[in-house]
Amino acid sequence: MDDLLSPEAGKDIIHIERNGSRTGPYRCMFSRPKLTLFYSELDICEGDKLLRSVPGREEVYTVEVVDYHQSFDEMPACYVVEISKDTAIPKPSQSTTTNHINIHGSTGIQIGDHNVQNLQVALKEILASIDKADAPREEREEAKSRLNAFLAHPLVSSAVGAGLPIALGLLS
Numbered sequence: 001m002d003d004l005l006s007p008e009a010g011k012d013i014i015h016i017e018r019n020g021s022r023t024g025p026y027r028c029m030f031s032r033p034k035l036t037l038f039y040s041e042l043d044i045c046e047g048d049k050l051l052r053s054v055p056g057r058e059e060v061y062t063v064e065v066v067d068y069h070q071s072f073d074e075m076p077a078c079y080v081v082e083i084s085k086d087t088a089i090p091k092p093s094q095s096t097t098t099n100h101i102n103i104h105g106s107t108g109i110q111i112g113d114h115n116v117q118n119l120q121v122a123l124k125e126i127l128a129s130i131d132k133a134d135a136p137r138e139e140r141e142e143a144k145s146r147l148n149a150f151l152a153h154p155l156v157s158s159a160v161g162a163g164l165p166i167a168l169g170l171l172s
Contacts, residue, residue: 016042016063017049025053032061033082040077050083060086 015024028037030052037044044050050061065082069075130143150156 010038013053015051015053016044017051018043018045018047022051024051033084035081035083037079037081038076039079040071042079044079044081049086050081062086 010027010029012028012030013025014028014030015022016026017023023043026037026039026042028035035050044063044066046063046066048063050063052059052061061083063081063083067080069078069080071077126147127144130140130147133140133143135143
């Protein structure tokens with residue numbers, strides 16, 4: 001047991017770097033995210049770089065938290081260090097959205113994919129206005145046909161995006 005809790009027991013070699021100055025080597029049993037260094041005196045603090053020697057290269061870690069533990073009975077003094085690997089790919093953050101909706105006497109309620117719904121509502125209003133217009137049936141049909149041709153244009157199609165199939169469906 002004494003062998004495991006001594007600085008000489010570790011199989012891994014690390015160095016500590018601060019402001020370009022490197023100290024070490026130090027031996028340890030490397031682990032992540034917490035690493036225990038069985039040294040009674042060690043100059044290490046948050047923000048330092050911890051360099052681990054592995055075959056053919058060095059891995060670089062940032063020291064995030066340093067806790068010192070005094071010796072107790074047969075347990076020697078040690079530093080418990082929380083580290084993060086500098087080249088690790090960050091895990092995507094999971095964000096939670098909670099929508100609180102209060103509706104009081106409104107007829108313009110909208111929840112969800114705002115752009116598609118806005119386009120759908122606007123086109124329904126335009127089509128209703130065309131249908132109610134005081135104009136001959138042929139002119140109203142021509143207006144709807146021109147609106148359809150406008151929406152079918154490639155530039156309009158790319159600008160409108162996901163709402164276009166709904167818009168064209170209203171015109172058919």
